[in-house]
Amino acid sequence: MNNFAVKTEGLTKVYKDFWRRKSTPALTNLNLNVERxxxxxLLGPNGSGKTTTIKLLLGLLFPTSGKSWxxxxxxSDLKIKNKIGFLPEESYLYKFLNAxxxxxFYGKLFDIQRKERKCRIDRLIQDVGLEPYRKRPLSQYSKGMLRRIGLAQAIINDPELVILDEPTSGLDPIGSYEIKELILEFKRQGKTVVLCTHLLADVQNVCDRVAILDKGILQVIGSxxxxxxxxxxxxxxxxxxxxDDIHAVESFIRNKNGDVLSVCHPSSTLEDIFINIIHNRK
Amino acid sequence: MVIFTIAHHTFREAIRKKILYVLFGLGIIIIIISPLFPTIDEPDARVKMMLVVFFQVVMLLCIVGILLLSATSLPSEIEEKTIYGILSKPVSRLKIVVGKIIGFAFLSALLLTILSLLNVILIQRIASRLPEGYKSILKARNEFKASKFCIQGKSHHTSEGIVWIKGGRTGIALWSFSDLCKKPNSKSSFEVEFDIKVESSKGFINTIPLAVGIEDTFQGRSKTEVLSLRIDEPLTLKIDPEIVRNGSAINITVFPIQGTDYIGVTQNDVKIFSVQKGFVSNYAKAIVITFLKFLLIVIIAVMGSTYLSAPVSIASALVVFLCGHILDFIKDFSLLIQRHDVHEHALPTMLKKPDVFLIYLDYIVKKPLEWFSVILPDFKRFDSLKFLLKGINIPLETVGVVLGYTTIYAGICIFISSVILKKREFF
Known part of the structure; x- marks a missing residue:
């Protein structure tokens, strides 16, 4: 037992080829502690071992060596999945069903009572902004809408730990902003979020700590x-x-042997401008 | 709860597949047009044809449909990665397997119910127009086999287990039946069926006269009749109900009247049937047995799909299904490849050179075939059509045996499936 939301010790995964021969390791000796x-x-380029780590944590893959909690x-404890929500990197959902x-269906898999289930479904559909489309089959959903309903299914059980694999992929800036707001809301509710992405802006805006993986090896970890x-x-x-005041400050710094590297007006990000424009139009 | 959620989901997913509707529609069309199929002149041939078409053709279509769906369900979940959504929830892999099986079992039950109802309604309509003598197909007859068989007097000769008797009272074949009235039913009547081999020294003839005696062993009452027995055709004779009701045991004696005629008999050539109405309940039992067959096929297909891709899983399930119907042929074939043992020959072993090819053949072909025939499901056990065609009541013991066989086989298959799926990784 330990008090971490996620803990791994020497977690290693080496895939085998058709003849059961071991090939290049996908993950090597990962030691990770995620606070509650x-x-x-979890950052890294494509093929760095992010998704392998998540699959190992969820029991979709078995580690070659090492342990995880x-x-x-x-x-590997099945009961712990009651407290976990997972959003895969793409929305692998049954397209013949509606939201x-x-x-x-997913609520029933968690054995949530009918009344409670209905309540949560209504709230989640509202939260992810799919109220007008709740009866529409998922086959008619756009990629962004699928991402939203995917996120809703990940939190249907009100999890303590939410694992999100590329949550903003396929979303427009507004959708992306809303998802990030939702992630921050999870934090306010005391949930732990493991965010796996290669979009660095997402991480910078919402993450407390990050780990950077490359070729299956942990390169750096910190806030x-x-x-x-x-x-x-x-x-x-x-x-x-x-x-005049600016020049005076500059001269003062130079007198104190400081180097003035740049003096400029701060600029907003394109995302901020886009969101402001869309919000003002609404 | 979780198992039924997966079962319900599997069912909902399956009923959206077009292949199911195509085969189901085809099944309905075949059932409806089956009374129009050309048959032989016998009045009950049409009903028999409808039964054969339903149990052989329509059921085959349904089995193929269910097999295709159940063999592809899990592989398509794995391929489309929708299984991630289930496996990341607190659902054991065993529950996924069992849920899938229950879903397809429910679908099979629904298909069978709809199609069999249509079939039985059509059969009842056609059969209501049959002459009285041919309505036995709509009855459910309980079969009684002779408890004792002997020859009084002299038999002419015995060949391949058949005892031949010459006519003219030189020998009389006697079958004893006991426990006929274990469960007396005032509505049931009794009949005796003779399936006796006939020869005559007069050359080619169609019929021979036969003396048939039926004796109530309790009161000693007997009745003798002369019947005309057609060659290669079973003969049915109604028994006086009084004779059966008074005694729990009766003797039946048979001998050819003319000295030029011969009959060949065995213990099972004469059977007594208690006849009662009950075609629908008998038909229901046949459907239950067929459902168990569907269930076994679903389980085998799901088991294969836990490890194999969709096309390979379909192919393997089809092979098992086909081989399960020709187990006897596989067993016989393995016996054909019998190694000639050198000890059987007169020469000492040291001097004989064993045929290496035959020895290898023994291990490469014969042994695997023997094992194959042991491992494969025996689908002949699920043949309920033979009972319906003869109008014989399907004994509850038969249903029980089939149920037990399915349970054991299913248990083993589910265990193997869960072990395979537990070890499987999802990349």
Whole structure:
């Protein structure tokens, strides 16, 4: 037993070929601790072992060596899945069902009582913005809508730990922003989120800590602020300063033997502008 | 609860497949047009044809449909990765297998119910127009085999287990039946069926006169009749109900009247049947047995699909299904490949050179075939049509044996499936 939401010790996965011969390791000796209540980002390029890690945690793959725990219990324990929500990298859903039916199906797999299930389904459909399309078969959904309903099914059981594999893939900036807001809401509710992505902006905006994987090996782990901060440089963000005052500050810094690297107006991100425009039009 | 959720989901998914509707529609069309199929002149031949068409053709179509669906369900979940959604929930892999099986079992039951209802309604309509003598196909007869068989007097000769008697009272064949009235039923009547081999020294003849005696052993009452027995055709004779009701045991004696005629008899050539109405209940029993056959096929197909891809899984399930019907042929074939043992020859072993090819053949072909015939399901056990065609009541013991066989076979298959699926990784 341990108090981590996710813990791995020497987790290794080596895939075998058709003749059962071992090929290149997909994951090598991964030691990871994810604290309860934090948003943890698992970063890396394609083929770095992110999805393999998630599949190992969920029991879809078996480790070649090493161990893993979820919420203090061995990840092979079936009961622990009652407290876990999972969104796969693509929305692998039954396309012949509609939003209501698919959530009902997954709710039943968690043995949630009918009344409670209905309540949660209504709320989740509302939360992910699919109320007008709740009776439409998933085969007629766009990729973004599928992502939303996928996210809804991942949290139908009100999980303590949510594992999201590329949650914003296929979403427009608004959808992406809403998902990120939802992830932050999970944090406010005390849930732990493991976010697996290669979209660095997602991670920077929402994650408390990140781990970077490459070729199955953990390269770096730490808090986002720690990793991004440049210890040898200082940034001031000021308002209401005239040009003369700016020159005076610059001269003062130079007199103190400091190097002024750049003096400019801060710019918003394209995402911020896009969201503002769309919100103003609404 | 979770198992039934998966079963319900499997059922819902299956009923959206077009192949099911095509085969189901074809089945309905075949049932409806089956009374129009050309048959021989016998009045009950049409009913028999309808039964054969339903149990051989329509059921084959349904089995193929169910087999295709059940063999592809799990592989398509794995291929489309929808299985991730289930496996990431607190659902054991055994429950997935059992849920799938129950879903397809329910679908099979629904198909069987609809099609069999249509078939039985049509049969009842056609059979209601049959002459009285041919309505036995709509009865459910209980079969009684002779408890004792002997020859009084002299038999002419015995060949291949058949005892031949010459006519003219030189020998009389006697069959004793006991426990006929174990469960007396005032509505049931009794009849005796003779399936006796006949020869005559007069050359080619159609019929021979036969003296048939029926004796009530309790009261000693007997009745003798002269019957005309057609060659290669069974003869049915109604028994006086009084004779059967008074005694629990009766003797039947048979001998050819003319000295030029011969009859060849064995213990099972004469059978007594208690006849009562009950075609529908008998038909229901046949459907239950057929359902168990469907269930076994579903289980085998799902078992294969836990490891194999969809096309290979379909092919393997079809092979098992076909081989399960020709088990006797496989057994006989393995016996044909019998190694000639060198010890059988007169020369000492040291001097004989064993045929290496035959020895290898023994291990490469014969032994695997023997094992194959042991492992494969024996679908001949599920043949309920033979009872319906003869109008014989399907004994509850038969249904019980088939149920037991299915349970044991299913248990083993489900165990293997869950072990395979438990070891399987999902990339």
């Amino acid at each position: 209540g934090e948003i943890f980002g 979820l919420l203090g219990y061995p990840s 209501e039916e698919i959530l009902d 986002v602020r720690e990793l991004l901060s440049q210890k040898d440089a200082i940034e001031f963000l000021v308002r209401n300063l005239s040009d």
